[in-house]
Amino acid sequence: MNSLRLTAFLFLLAMLACGDSETDDRREAQAANADTAAPTPAGVIDSLLPIEEEIRRFRLATPDSISRLDGGAPSREALVKAYVAAIEAKDSLALNRLLLSRTEYAWLVYPESELTRPPYRQKPSLAWFMMQNATDQGIARVLNRHGGKPLGYRGYTCEAEPIVQGANRIWRQCRMRFTENGAEVERKLFGGIIQREGTFKFLTYATDY
Numbered sequence: 001m002n003s004l005r006l007t008a009f010l011f012l013l014a015m016l017a018c019g020d021s022e023t024d025d026r027r028e029a030q031a032a033n034a035d036t037a038a039p040t041p042a043g044v045i046d047s048l049l050p051i052e053e054e055i056r057r058f059r060l061a062t063p064d065s066i067s068r069l070d071g072g073a074p075s076r077e078a079l080v081k082a083y084v085a086a087i088e089a090k091d092s093l094a095l096n097r098l099l100l101s102r103t104e105y106a107w108l109v110y111p112e113s114e115l116t117r118p119p120y121r122q123k124p125s126l127a128w129f130m131m132q133n134a135t136d137q138g139i140a141r142v143l144n145r146h147g148g149k150p151l152g153y154r155g156y157t158c159e160a161e162p163i164v165q166g167a168n169r170i171w172r173q174c175r176m177r178f179t180e181n182g183a184e185v186e187r188k189l190f191g192g193i194i195q196r197e198g199t200f201k202f203l204t205y206a207t208d209y
Helices: 002-032 051-059 076-089 092-097 102-112 124-146
Strands: 153-157 163-165 168-171 175-180 183-187 193-196 199-202
Touching (some): 076 092, 076 193
Antiparallel strands (some): 153 175
């Protein structure tokens, strides 16, 4: 009888371990493919805290409240051209100025996004982690492949109409046309573009690479 109980106990532990592994794999896949400009239903809300408390805690690591985006560009076209110039110059500081900051996300973007309510609800800390992960991987690969040399920029496209989230306008599915090995190609070299009160910035640097 003791032997049977031990066998059942070991089987239960194995099943629990498999479940944890599957959960970890699923979270890693979400983080690797994140572009919060195009969220997918979260399915299960992993926190019982009210959204207001989640936002308050997320903002603790930021400076005082802000009311506008800093840096960026005055138009989408100017933003994309500044991005191209930064890639060709391999200028990480310029790239950073064109990208949404954690403070801007905490105060101006997340509170007005669809991630604050079902079925897309997601903790701001997790959403930001996924955005940063996508940016870090994407921009590193773009710089490694194209940095420091002419990109041969030919234009770009995004969705025709922006997503409206409060005072924010967000364009998704953006793709750039440029030359590679003598041929014109079209690829995703950055994530969504956000406009707020006349200032444009990139949400992420998520790419096809």
